[in-house]
Amino acid sequence: MRPEIQKSKLMVIKIGSNVLTKEDGKPDLARMASLVKQVSFLRENGKKVILVSSGAVAFGRKEITLPEKIDPILKKQIWASAGQIELINTYKNLFRELGITISQILVTKEDFRDRKHYLNMKNCLLGLLSQDIVPIVNENDTVAITELMFTDNDELASLTAAMVNADTLILLTNVDGVFDGPPSDPTSKLIPHIGTKMPDLDHVISPIKSSFGRGGMLTKLSMAKKSADLGIQVLIANGKKENILLDFHEKSITCTYFEPKPSKQSPKKWLAHGDQYFKGEVIINEGAKTALFSQNISSLLPVGILEIKGDFSKGDIIRILDVEGNKLGLGRAEISSKTALETIGQKNQKPFIHYDYLYLFNHV
Numbered sequence: 001m002r003p004e005i006q007k008s009k010l011m012v013i014k015i016g017s018n019v020l021t022k023e024d025g026k027p028d029l030a031r032m033a034s035l036v037k038q039v040s041f042l043r044e045n046g047k048k049v050i051l052v053s054s055g056a057v058a059f060g061r062k063e064i065t066l067p068e069k070i071d072p073i074l075k076k077q078i079w080a081s082a083g084q085i086e087l088i089n090t091y092k093n094l095f096r097e098l099g100i101t102i103s104q105i106l107v108t109k110e111d112f113r114d115r116k117h118y119l120n121m122k123n124c125l126l127g128l129l130s131q132d133i134v135p136i137v138n139e140n141d142t143v144a145i146t147e148l149m150f151t152d153n154d155e156l157a158s159l160t161a162a163m164v165n166a167d168t169l170i171l172l173t174n175v176d177g178v179f180d181g182p183p184s185d186p187t188s189k190l191i192p193h194i195g196t197k198m199p200d201l202d203h204v205i206s207p208i209k210s211s212f213g214r215g216g217m218l219t220k221l222s223m224a225k226k227s228a229d230l231g232i233q234v235l236i237a238n239g240k241k242e243n244i245l246l247d248f249h250e251k252s253i254t255c256t257y258f259e260p261k262p263s264k265q266s267p268k269k270w271l272a273h274g275d276q277y278f279k280g281e282v283i284i285n286e287g288a289k290t291a292l293f294s295q296n297i298s299s300l301l302p303v304g305i306l307e308i309k310g311d312f313s314k315g316d317i318i319r320i321l322d323v324e325g326n327k328l329g330l331g332r333a334e335i336s337s338k339t340a341l342e343t344i345g346q347k348n349q350k351p352f353i354h355y356d357y358l359y360l361f362n363h364v
């Protein structure tokens with residue numbers, strides 16, 4: 001199976017910091033201008049595009065020199081806070097020359113945890129696309145520190161692609177894709193295609209990151225796998241290569257292509273990414289576990305619940321565990337923790353998690 005870029009209707013393109021910066025760490029304006037032109041070409045060919053762009057810290061670092069002794073987290077906040085203006089203004093000017101309006105969306109991990117925030121964000125993104133505006137998404141680095149942070153923007157891009165039901169996710173970085181060894185080693189080879197039965201490649205990834213990179217190739221790989229599993233085709237490619245996005249569109253491409261699995265329903269996509277975003281947990285009994293994993297479609301009923309942990313509201317993501325503590329899946333609570341506590345273990349109650357909002361892990 002080959003990438004089907006020509007047929008793509010909605011794509012999320014993530015641009016890593018290193019694509020937008022030169023070796024000396026300064027912004028690479030020529031590269032940015034070229035990528036903007038390529039995005040414009042894709043739009044002219046009928047595609048809707050959301051950009052997830054890193055670069056705020058790199059742009060801020062160029063503008064502001066800070067004393068060595070400042071706390072590294074604060075340094076990052078200051079650079080991101082100042083650099084984001086510069087980054088988005090550069091995009092704004094470049095897109096404006098081509099008659100394209102852009103918008104800025106800054107988010108934190110918390111915004112993916114709460115279904116209301118999630119749907120507000122989704123509606124806004126879809127609204128922007130319907131008005132022919134290019135949304136440019138980045139993490140809100142000034143408020144997202146430590147546990148509030150995404151692993152990196154590859155995670156944010158993958159979450160965004162699932163949220164808007166994109167058919168394609170392109171992760172642009174400074175290497176041609178995933179190699180079977182360190183890319184600097186001349187004997188390492190590019191892996192051009194990864195099928196739906198994902199091989200375990202984690203051992204071939206070295207912890208090396210590019211000078212500004214945060215999560216490295218390991219997060220890209222894990223996010224690409226997750227997205228492909230949700231039915232989104234993923235390409236990891238070199239954003240520093242001249243006209244890479246046009247190559248995708250027109251001919252065979254140098255990249256790592258992740259073949260998508262048949263598509264899942266949208267609420268399940270939201271849940272599939274919920275493993276770090278759950279608000280509460282339930283422990284279920286063996287009977288309920290068997291029912292959930294059987295061929296029949298089953299919702300999780302209060303009668304199968306042994307214990308409820310956490311304080312959550314109706315609509316929040318809940319993690320499901322068995323009595324041994326194995327993680328079974330995720331679901332959307334139909335009732336609050338307070339109401340749930342009144343009904344656990346009881347028959348003839350309405351589902352605690354409806355099947356349409358239940359996502360079970362494969363490996364159990």
Ligand SMILES: Nc1ncnc2c1ncn2[C@@H]1O[C@H](COP(=O)(O)OP(=O)(O)O)[C@@H](O)[C@H]1O
Nearest residue numbers: 016017173178179205206209210213214216217
């Ligand atoms: N097996 C591998 N294949 C490709 N790249 C790898 C591999 N192992 C480590 N890397 C490193 O991952 C880097 C890309 O990740 P990262 O620095 O986070 O980029 P970005 O800023 O684009 O997100 C590459 O520059 C490369 O050095």
Ligand SMILES: N[C@@H](CCC(=O)OP(=O)(O)O)C(=O)O
Nearest residue numbers: 017054055056057152153214
């Ligand atoms: N939000 C940060 C980017 C963090 C990040 O994930 O960077 P990268 O690994 O280069 O995609 C910034 O704009 O500088």
